[in-house]
Amino acid sequence: MDLLALKVIIKISALLATLPFVWMQAVALPMRHRTIFLTGQTLILTVVTILQVMESPIAPVIALFSLFLRVVLPWFFWECSLGVLPRIIIALAPTQGQILLESISTMLWSFLTQGAPSLSYYEIQIHFAAFLTVRLASFVLGVLFAWGVIRLAHLWLHTSDAQEVSQDAQNTPHIFSHSAYMRDVSLFLPFVAAQFPSMFVLFAIYPSPLINRPEILVVASILTGTYVVLDILIARTFYQMREAARIEAHAEALSNLIDAELKEAQALEAETAKVSRMRHDMRNHLQVIHGLLDLDETKEAASYIQRLQKSTKNESQNTEE
Numbered sequence: 001m002d003l004l005a006l007k008v009i010i011k012i013s014a015l016l017a018t019l020p021f022v023w024m025q026a027v028a029l030p031m032r033h034r035t036i037f038l039t040g041q042t043l044i045l046t047v048v049t050i051l052q053v054m055e056s057p058i059a060p061v062i063a064l065f066s067l068f069l070r071v072v073l074p075w076f077f078w079e080c081s082l083g084v085l086p087r088i089i090i091a092l093a094p095t096q097g098q099i100l101l102e103s104i105s106t107m108l109w110s111f112l113t114q115g116a117p118s119l120s121y122y123e124i125q126i127h128f129a130a131f132l133t134v135r136l137a138s139f140v141l142g143v144l145f146a147w148g149v150i151r152l153a154h155l156w157l158h159t160s161d162a163q164e165v166s167q168d169a170q171n172t173p174h175i176f177s178h179s180a181y182m183r184d185v186s187l188f189l190p191f192v193a194a195q196f197p198s199m200f201v202l203f204a205i206y207p208s209p210l211i212n213r214p215e216i217l218v219v220a221s222i223l224t225g226t227y228v229v230l231d232i233l234i235a236r237t238f239y240q241m242r243e244a245a246r247i248e249a250h251a252e253a254l255s256n257l258i259d260a261e262l263k264e265a266q267a268l269e270a271e272t273a274k275v276s277r278m279r280h281d282m283r284n285h286l287q288v289i290h291g292l293l294d295l296d297e298t299k300e301a302a303s304y305i306q307r308l309q310k311s312t313k314n315e316s317q318n319t320e321e
Contacts, residue, residue: 051059292301
């Protein structure tokens with residue numbers, strides 16, 4: 001195989017392995033930053049792959065810039081509920097595609113050349129590229145299989161959340177708005193579940209002598225096991241994020257309910273104070289009327305009562321308006 005074709009296979013394999021983890025990072029970003037981050041990272045990684053194949057001298061600089069955007073920049077846009085450890089786990093997630101799929105070629109070559117000196121480094125890379133291609137295909141099959149299971153679980157949780165929210169219509173906008181967040185997490189979970197069927201499919205449809213060698217099996221097992229462990233850590237982090245979002249939604253709904261009750265209590269207190277002032281004024285008016293009657297000022301008392309009735313009527317009309 002031509003050296004250029006070999007480089008293309010290796011770099012494209014690494015690119016395809018890195019993109020899912022970049023998407024996992026994008027899920028942790030707010031919606032307004034997600035599309036921009038994902039599109040920009042995809043374009044930058046594609047440009048880096050092309051420059052590396054062409055052996056451009058600026059490829060390392062662009063690669064470092066891409067790594068900076070992928071690890072450092074999202075740190076400042078993630079939700080405040082994330083702790084330091086979850087941020088580190090998600091920040092390092094895309095690197096497993098590069099570390100495990102590029103540098104492991106050299107380790108495989110050093111493994112195999114000790115017991116099989118007839119195999120050249122490029123032959124090992126060709127077989128390893130085939131190994132990656134088959135694993136990618138099995139990975140897709142696992143995703144399709146796991147997506148159905150996760151989708152059913154998501155529908156069940158979605159229905160459960162809707163029933164819970166229907167019990168309190170006032171809090172519906174605050175709790176139900178996080179269903180989109182739940183959907184993002186559920187779409188991520190197939191990447192974790194797909195690791196297990198991909199192992200069996202891989203060794204079932206690629207039984208070549210090279211893959212079945214003990215050295216290859218050991219390294220492949222380490223590779224798959226590392227994927228599983230790292231993905232479980234990431235899945236656990238996203239689960240914690242989902243629970244934190246749900247708790248924040250309920251806390252926000254409770255806070256709104258408390259604010260509404262407080263406003264109602266303040267309105268009731270103001271009404272009580274108003275009634276108390278009216279009673280106090282009425283007592284004063286009665287004292288004035290009784291005083292006038294005691295002095296036989298009947299006309300003055302009647303005039304006072306008429307003015308009081310007129311004033312009360314005007315206040316009542318102003319209140320209704």
